[in-house]
Amino acid sequence: xxMDDRSKLLRRYVIDAMRGGGRGHLGSSMSMIEILRVxxxxxxxxxxxxxxxxxxxxxxxxxxxxxxxxxxxxADKGFFPISELESFCRPTSRLGGHPERGKxxxxxASTGAxxxxxxxxxxxxxxMRLQKRNSRVFVLTGDGEINEGSNWExxxxxxxxKLSNLTVMMDYNKLQxxxxxxxxxxxxxxxxxxxxxxxxxxxVDGHDVAALEAxxxxxxxxxxxxxxxxxxxxxxxxxxxxxxxPEWHHKSGMTETDIQQMYDCL
Amino acid sequence: MRxxxxxxxxxLGKIDERVVFVGSDLGxxxxxxxxxxxxxxxxxxxxxxxxxxxxxxGLAMEGFIPYVNTIATFLxxxxxxxxxxxxxxxxxxxxxxxxxxxxxxxxxxxTHLAIEDIAIMRALPNMAxxxxxxxxxxxxxxxxxxxxPHPIYIRLGKGGDKIVSDEKNGFELGKAIIMRSGTDGMxxxxxxxxxxxxxxxxxxxxxGVNVGIVHMHTIKPFDSSGVIxxxxxxxxxxSVEEHIVNGGLGSALLETCSELRPDLLSKIAxxxxxxxxxxxxxxxxxxxxxxxxxxxxxxxxxxKKLGG
Ligand SMILES: Cc1ncc(C[n+]2csc(CCOP(=O)(O)OP(=O)(O)O)c2C)c(N)n1
Numbered sequence: 001x002x003m004d005d006r007s008k009l010l011r012r013y014v015i016d017a018m019r020g021g022g023r024g025h026l027g028s029s030m031s032m033i034e035i036l037r038v039x040x041x042x043x044x045x046x047x048x049x050x051x052x053x054x055x056x057x058x059x060x061x062x063x064x065x066x067x068x069x070x071x072x073x074x075a076d077k078g079f080f081p082i083s084e085l086e087s088f089c090r091p092t093s094r095l096g097g098h099p100e101r102g103k104x105x106x107x108x109a110s111t112g113a114x115x116x117x118x119x120x121x122x123x124x125x126x127x128m129r130l131q132k133r134n135s136r137v138f139v140l141t142g143d144g145e146i147n148e149g150s151n152w153e154x155x156x157x158x159x160x161x162k163l164s165n166l167t168v169m170m171d172y173n174k175l176q177x178x179x180x181x182x183x184x185x186x187x188x189x190x191x192x193x194x195x196x197x198x199x200x201x202x203x204v205d206g207h208d209v210a211a212l213e214a215x216x217x218x219x220x221x222x223x224x225x226x227x228x229x230x231x232x233x234x235x236x237x238x239x240x241x242x243x244x245x246p247e248w249h250h251k252s253g254m255t256e257t258d259i260q261q262m263y264d265c266l
Numbered sequence: 267m268r269x270x271x272x273x274x275x276x277x278l279g280k281i282d283e284r285v286v287f288v289g290s291d292l293g294x295x296x297x298x299x300x301x302x303x304x305x306x307x308x309x310x311x312x313x314x315x316x317x318x319x320x321x322x323x324g325l326a327m328e329g330f331i332p333y334v335n336t337i338a339t340f341l342x343x344x345x346x347x348x349x350x351x352x353x354x355x356x357x358x359x360x361x362x363x364x365x366x367x368x369x370x371x372x373x374x375x376x377t378h379l380a381i382e383d384i385a386i387m388r389a390l391p392n393m394a395x396x397x398x399x400x401x402x403x404x405x406x407x408x409x410x411x412x413x414x415p416h417p418i419y420i421r422l423g424k425g426g427d428k429i430v431s432d433e434k435n436g437f438e439l440g441k442a443i444i445m446r447s448g449t450d451g452m453x454x455x456x457x458x459x460x461x462x463x464x465x466x467x468x469x470x471x472x473x474g475v476n477v478g479i480v481h482m483h484t485i486k487p488f489d490s491s492g493v494i495x496x497x498x499x500x501x502x503x504x505s506v507e508e509h510i511v512n513g514g515l516g517s518a519l520l521e522t523c524s525e526l527r528p529d530l531l532s533k534i535a536x537x538x539x540x541x542x543x544x545x546x547x548x549x550x551x552x553x554x555x556x557x558x559x560x561x562x563x564x565x566x567x568x569x570k571k572l573g574g
Contacts, residue, residue, distance in 0.1 A: 021373065023373060064377065089373035089547045089548070090547060090548060091546045091547055091548030091549075091552045091553075091556070092546060092548075093547060096373065096374070096375040096547045097371075097373045097374035097375055097378070097547065098374055098375045098377050098378070100375060100376075110375075110376075110377065111377070112374065112375060112377030112378060113339065113340065113343075113344065113377045113378075114313050115313070144291055144312065144313050145313060147291070147312030147313040147314045148313055148314055149314065149316060149317065176291050176312070176313065177291045177292065177293060177294070177313075178289075178291050178292055178293065178294055178296070178310050179294055184291055184310060184311075184312055185291075185311065185312030185313075185314075246293075246294040247294060249293075249294075252373075
């Protein structure tokens with residue numbers, strides 16, 4: 001699928017940050033650009049001038065190592081200046097290699113240790129219900145990330161509590177750190193797994209903006225169960241040398257040539 | 267150091283069929299040699315630290331010696347109960363190889379910084395805690411792990427560290443090494459901080475201050491008599507660790523002296539990470555500076571205790 005200008009712009013922001021920090025999770029960030037773009041452009045309720053407004057929707061990036069994509073969209077929306085992106089990973093920057101609540105406006109939870117987002121999101125969703133707020137809670141996990149048992153403990157609880165205000169999205173890019181998810185720890189049948197855990201579950205092409213918008217419009221999929229959206233994506237999307245290549249999960253010590261090679265793809 | 271540790275797992279696997287490797291979604295290509303040559307004893311499992319520790323316990327119960335490897339924070343915090351119950355209560359010979367002790371993963375922030383790993387591992391009965399100072403010592407440690415009948419936590423520094431250890435000193439788990447003797451003061455160190463202490467001792471020597479180093483590669487079991495004999499005759503002692511100041515090497519030293527030689531307590535100062543999560547990113551070196559673990563602070567701490 002061709003990337004439009006907006007998808008390219010957000011990818012450019014990610015590279016700006018990588019150039020500043022000399023490092024970053026390229027593959028992990030590029031697979032989730034369209035998911036975040038659609039979430040922030042068309043789905044979530046938020047106010048960059050008042051990032052803690054009580055009636056905002058909550059988005060938790062559970063795969064914290066994909067934070068470059070989150071920083072790109074937050075900067076684009078005005079949570080902090082776009083020029084700040086290039087401070088990525090510098091000693092006194094707010095923008096670290098994993099996102100931190102309280103440091104970065106718009107970041108709801110400090111993540112980076114995998115498997116924490118969904119349990120936290122269940123707590124947030126329960127709090128919204130107890131406080132009679134209409135805010136919705138969204139959480140994005142990786143596919144390798146859901147190897148962690150904590151996701152499934154939280155998943156069962158989300159169903160038990162009938163959290164229709166909770167949506168879990170998976171960035172199903174078919175790769176984890178070591179290699180293919182199908183070889184390291186096969187998740188299939190993934191749709192059936194989430195269904196059997198009590199989630200009303202749909203699949204979508206995670207790079208197809210129109211398809212993403214359409215699926216998010218259908219939320220909640222049920223008013224008595226949590227929702228799951230499995231987003232089929234390509235790790236490193238947009239960068240042929242990185243697409244589907246585990247060597248580009250994370251890179252440090254990036255050179256100007258590496259960086260230029262990335263800009264050239266856009 | 268990490269490469270050496272993993273190469274040793276392969277070497278051990280070649281000489282001993284009980285050796286198995288268990289990783290948790292590590293980087294591509296890790297220990298490919300082992301995977302090719304004895305694939306049945308190479309396990310690359312998913313992102314699931316709790317499970318791999320339990321699984322290693324099961325293997326060990328049946329006579330295997332599992333070497334388990336992942337990032338230090340995830341191998342300690344995430345599966346602490348599995349380590350305590352499955353490994354330590356059962357007292358099984360599982361080896362935990364922990365990448366990135368201290369500030370190695372500086373740019374990745376506090377979720378990835380193993381700052382209290384020594385303290386929480388040291389708190390567990392039956393667990394040995396080891397932090398070699400360079401790749402050569404890592405090699406000696408690893409090659410001596412086959413017959414230790416209990417669990418071992420092995421803390422890795424970053425790669426490419428200078429070699430400061432000496433083969434002549436050998437390696438015995440639980441036995442302190444006097445890297446340099448001193449007449450005025452002693453640094454009590456562990457892990458790669460031994461390197462920093464050696465550099466600092468050189469600086470102090472230029473000013474006519476004679477300071478030695480006792481390297482505690484093993485923090486548990488703690489070599490009480492070794493460390494006491496190393497420090498009892500000097501005027502000042504500074505412990506140095508890339509670890510939170512509570513509960514690590516410095517605490518072990520104070521506990522030991524408090525029990526056996528309270529007269530030594532007043533000459534001891536501790537240098538380590540302050541009691542808070544990292545607030546900066548940057549590099550390991552910039553973080554060490556931010557934490558106040560530098561040659562300058564070591565000189566300052568030593569001179570203060572020496573009354574200078
Ligand atoms: C608890 C925990 N264990 C291990 C890691 C190290 N780690 C970081 S990313 C990663 C792979 C994640 O794969 P996936 O969830 O598929 O993300 P993506 O492919 O999108 O990068 C691993 C193992 C971690 N961050 N947290």
